[in-house]
Amino acid sequence: MCGIVGVVGNQEAAAILVQGLEKLEYRGYDSAGIFLVTDKQETIMRKAKGRIADLKKKLSASDAGEVGIGHTRWATHGEPSEANAHPHVSKSGRFTLVHNGVIENFEELRKEYLSDAVFHGETDTEIVVELIDVFAARTGDGLAAFEAALAVIKGSYAFALIDMEQPDRLLLAKNKSPLLIGLGDGFHVTCSDAMAVLSQTRRFVEIADGERVVLTKDAVTITDADGNQVDREPFEAQIDATDIEKGVYDHYMLKEIDEQPAVIRKLINAYTTISGDTRIDEQLLERILASDRLYIVACGTSWHAGLVGKEIIETLAEIPVEVHLSSEFGYHMPILSEKPYFIFLSQSGETADSRQVLVTVNKKGYDSLTITNVNGSTLSREATDTLLLHAGPEIAVASTKAYTSQIAVMTFLARALGVKKGIQAACRFDVAYEMGLVANGMDQLISEKHEYDRYSREYFLNHAHAFYIGRGLDYAVALEGALKLKEISYIHAEGFAAGELKHGTIALIEEGTPVLGLITNQATAAHTRGNLMEVASRGARTIVVAAEELASEGDDIVLPSVHPLLRSLVSVVPLQLLAYYASLQRGLDVDKPRNLAKSVTVE
Template identity: 60%
Template sequence: MCGIVGYIGERDTKNILLDGLRKLEYRGYDSAGIAVMNVDGVHVFKEKGRIAALDDHVDHKVAATMGIGHTRWATHGEPTHYNAHPHQSVSERFTLVHNGVIENYEKLKREYLVDAQLQSDTDTEVVVQLIETFVQKGSAVEEAFRHTLSLLHGSYAIALIDNQDSNTIYVGKNKSPLLVGLGNGFNVIASDAMAMIKETDQFVELMDEEIVIVRRDSYVIKNLEGNIQVRAPYTAELDASDIEKGTYPHYMLKEVDEQPAVMRKIIMEYQNEDGDIKLDSSIREAISESDRLYIIACGTSYHAGLVGKQMLEKIAEVPTEVHIASEFSYNMPLLSKNPLFIFISQSGETADSRSVLVHIKKLGHRSLTLTNVGGSTLSREADHTLLLHAGPEIAVASTKAYTAQIAVLSLLAVDTAKAKGITLGFDPIQELSLAAQAMEVLVDQKDIMENIARDYLAVTRNCFFIGRGVDYYVCLEAALKLKEISYIQAEGFAGGELKHGTIALIEEGTPVIAIATQAHVNGSIRSNLKEVASRGAHTCIISMDGLNDASDQIVLPEVHEYLTPLVSVVPMQLLAYYAALHRGCDVDKPRNLAKSVTVE
C-alpha cells in the first residue's frame, strides 16, 4: 500500500517521478502527488484519483532536477486533495512523503503541536510539522529528522526535502520498504526497485530505524543515533520489459497466460543436471530438524499455504499448520518444541507476516520465506529463502504468484520426502511439466470461460464455490478472486458444510460452481451439487478428465492428484476476469485494495 519515489540529479525530474509512480500503481492508491524543487522553490502537485489525473494537474513548464513523489492509500483521513501527499510544514520550508502508519501521532500532536494549524487529517502531516518545530528550536535539519523519527511508533518510509537545501533528500525507514538507487551523477529512492529499474539496477537496502542522506553523487546511511552504517549495493534482477502489458488489455490476463511459462521457469531453476530437485541443503536440514512446520500467510498466499500443508503432510509426512498472519501476531497458539516457520508472500513486504517473523526470531525460531521478490524484507530477514521465479506480478489480484507458490511448495515437499527416504512412486519434475501443459490448454479456452462468466456471473449479486479436500482450498481462492475484482459477494465452502447452514442462502438462480478433481470424493461433491440444484441453484461443475460426466461444463486435463490445484484454479481466474470485465470493473486495480499490504 502506498508508494514512494524520488530523484536527485541533473535531468528534469517530473516525468521520472510520474513514470515511477505509474510502476507503483499495482500497490493500490486513491490519490497521488509530487513535489519538485528548483531555484524558485518547491512546487507541489497532488490530486485525488489516478496518476493520469495528477499528470494533467502538473505544470510541465516547471523544470526541476530534484523531487519526491507518492501514491497514497487512505489510512488516516479520506482520499481527498488535502490528505494527499506530499505534505508541507506550516512555513512550507519542509516537504515530506510517508508510507506506513504512525500509531502515536495523536499523542505527538498533543505534546508538541498544540498551536500548529494542520491542513489535513493525516498522521503524516504531524511528522513534517515536528521536524520544522525542532529546527525552529535550533536543531540542524538532520538532527531534527533523526529526533523526529526516534519519537515515532509504528511503520514509516519517509522522504523529506528542505527548500533551503537543493542538494539533499532525507530518507528514513522502519518496517515499511524503501530503497536507495544509485546512478551516474544521480540517485533515486523507491518503495520498490520496479519503480526505478529504468534508471538503475543498483540499489541499497535500508534496515529498520535507519536514515540516509541522499545527494546527487553520494549517499550516507546512519542509524537514529547518528552512527554511520556501511552497506554495499545489490543488483536488482528485473527486466523492465517484463513489467509492460504488451498487447494485453490487462495485466491480469497477461499474468494468467504466463502461468505455464512460470511452471517451466521453476523447473529450470530447481532442477539439477541429473534431473533431480535442487534445493539448498541448509533448507533440507532445517526441515529435517523441525518437529512441526508453521505456514504463515495472508489472502491468496494463505490459500496456497493450505494446499502446501496437504502436500507436506501427505507427500513428506511432516506435521504442518497454516495460520493467517494477522491473527497469529496477536493470538499465537501453543508452539511445538522445535518449529520451522514458512512465510509465503508474493511481495515479501507483507506487514502482518513480518510482524510474526520479528516475534518468532526473538523466540529463537528458524524461518523460511517463499517470495517472488529477492531482496525483499521477508527474504532478507528470514534464515532461508525460496524464490518463486514468477516475474513481476502487477495486477492486484494474484494469479501466477499463487500457482508458483504451490509449485515451489510441491518441490519442497518432494525434496523433504526424498531426504526422509520416502518412496514417491512418481517423477515430480515430469508431473509439474505435465501440469504446465494442462494449464496451457486451459488458458487457450478463454471463449469457453467468457461464455460461462457471462451466463453465470454477469448480473448476479452472489456466488458460491463448493469442493472437498484440496478442491475446497481452491474454492476459497476462487471466491477471493471473484469478490476482489468483480465485487460479487462470493464464498467458498466445503461441500459437506452446505447442509449445516449455507444452503439457506440458495434461491432461484443462485450460481453454485463445484470443483471435482479428487476420485475419492467425486460422488460426494456431485451429490452436494444436486442438493443445491433441487433448490433452484444455477449449477456449474469443473471436473478432472476421467471423473467427468457428459454434462460437465469444464473438463480439466488430467494431472497428478497433488497438482490438481494448479489446473483447477485457472478456469476460476478466467471466470473472475471475465465477470469483472462484463460488469465494467477495473480489473487490474480493484477498489479499496492494494497489491503489497505494507501496513498491519
C-alpha cells in the same frame, strides 16, 4: 500499498517522478502528488485525488526541477482527497514529506507537541511533518530535527523529506516499510519498489530498519540509530524491464494468467537437475527436518496457497503442518511444538502482517523460510532461508501466477524433504515430469479462455452473489476462486466446504444463485455431486469443474489429466479466467480494483 519516488540532481525530475509513480500504480492507491524544487529554489506542488492520469492533467511543461519527491497514497488515515494526498508541507513551508506506513502514536504526538496546531487534512503524515518543524525550531538543524522526530515516532514508515534550507538533498528513513536508494549517473533516486526507476538505474542500495540516509546527487550517507556510519555495497536488480509491460495484452491480469505455464517450466529448471533430482540446499532441508512441525504463515491468496501446500507437504514429506493467517497469528500465537519451523509465503516479501510474525520468530530463535517472488525483500533478508518463485513481476492486484508458483515451490520442497527421509510416496513422485504435465494442462486451459468469457457472462453477469464449493484441496481452491471473483468483479462470492452447506449456508440459496463446484478428489467426488444436487433442487445454477478422471456427462469444465496431488494447480486456472471476464463484462478496472493494494505494508 502506497508508493514513493524521489530524485536529486536530475533536470528531468518531474518526468522521473511521474513515470515512477505510474510504475507503482499496480500497488493500489487513491490519490497522488509530486513536489519539485526548481533551480531558483522555488517550489512546485501538484496533487490530485484519483489516478496518475488526473495528476498529469495538473502538470504543465514549465514544471521542472532537479530535486523532487512523489507519492501514491492508499488511504489509512482520512478519506481519499486532495487535502490528504501526499506530499505534505509544514506550515512554515520549510519541510515537505512523503510517507508510507502507519504512525501508531500520532494522537499522542499531536497532544504532546502540536496541541495548538490546525491541520488541513486527517493524515498521520501531516502530524509528522509538523513535528519535524517543531524540533527544527529548537535545533535549527533539519537533519537533527528529522532524527529527533524519528526518536519519538512509533509505527511503520518509509520517509522521504525535503528541507528547503538545504534543498539539494533528500533525507530518508525506514522502519518496516520498504525503501531503496537507486544510484544514477550523476544523480540519485529513492523508491519503495525498484520497478519504479528501472528506466534510470539497475544499481540499488538497501536501507535497513532504523537507518537514516542523507542523499545528494553525489553521495549516499547512511547511519544507524546510534549515529554510526554504515557502508553497504550496492546490488543489481535482476528484473527485466520488459516483464513489467503489458505488451499485446489489454490487462496485466490476463498476461499473468497466460504466463503460468512458462513459470512452472522455469521452476522445473530452477529446482530440479537433469537427472530429475530436486535442487534445494541441503542445509535448508536439514533445518526443516530437525523440526517436529511446520507453521505456514501467510495472508490472502498466499494463505490459500498454504492450505494446498499443507496437503502436499504432509503427503510427500510426512511432516505435520499448520497454516495460519499472519494477522491473527502475530497477536494470538498458539502453543507451539517443541521444535517449530516457520514458512512465510509472500508474493512481495514485504507483507507487514507476516513480517511482524517473523520479528517474533527471530526473537524466539526459531529458523524460518520465506517463499517469495522478490529476492532481497524484507521477509527474504530477515528469514533464515529463501526460496524464490521465479514468477517475474506480478503487476495486477489480483494474484494469479504467484499463487500457482507458491504451490509449485512447496511441491519441490516437499518432494526433496520426502526423498531425504526415504518416504516412498516422494521417491516415486517424478516431480519434473508431473510438473511438466501441469504446465501442458495449463496451456490447454488457457488456449480455451474464450469459453470462460461465455460461462462468466451466462452465470455471473446479472448476479450479485455466488458460491464456490469443494472438499479437501477443492475447498482450498474454492476459497481462492471466490476471492478472485469478489476482488475484481465486486460480486459477493464465498468459498465453502461442500459438506457444510446443509449446516446453515444453504439457506442463502435463491432462484438462479450461481454455485460452482470443484470435483478433483476421488474420495469425495460423489459427496460433492450430491451437494450440488441439493443446491440445484433449491434453484441454484450449478457450474461443475471436474478432473478428467472424475468427469460426468454434462460437466461444464473438464480439467486436463495431471497427478491427483497437483490438480489444484490446474483447477484454479478456470476460476482465474472466470473472475477476469466477470470484471471485464462489468466494465471495471481489472488490474486495479477499488480499495485494494498489491503490496500490503501496513498491519
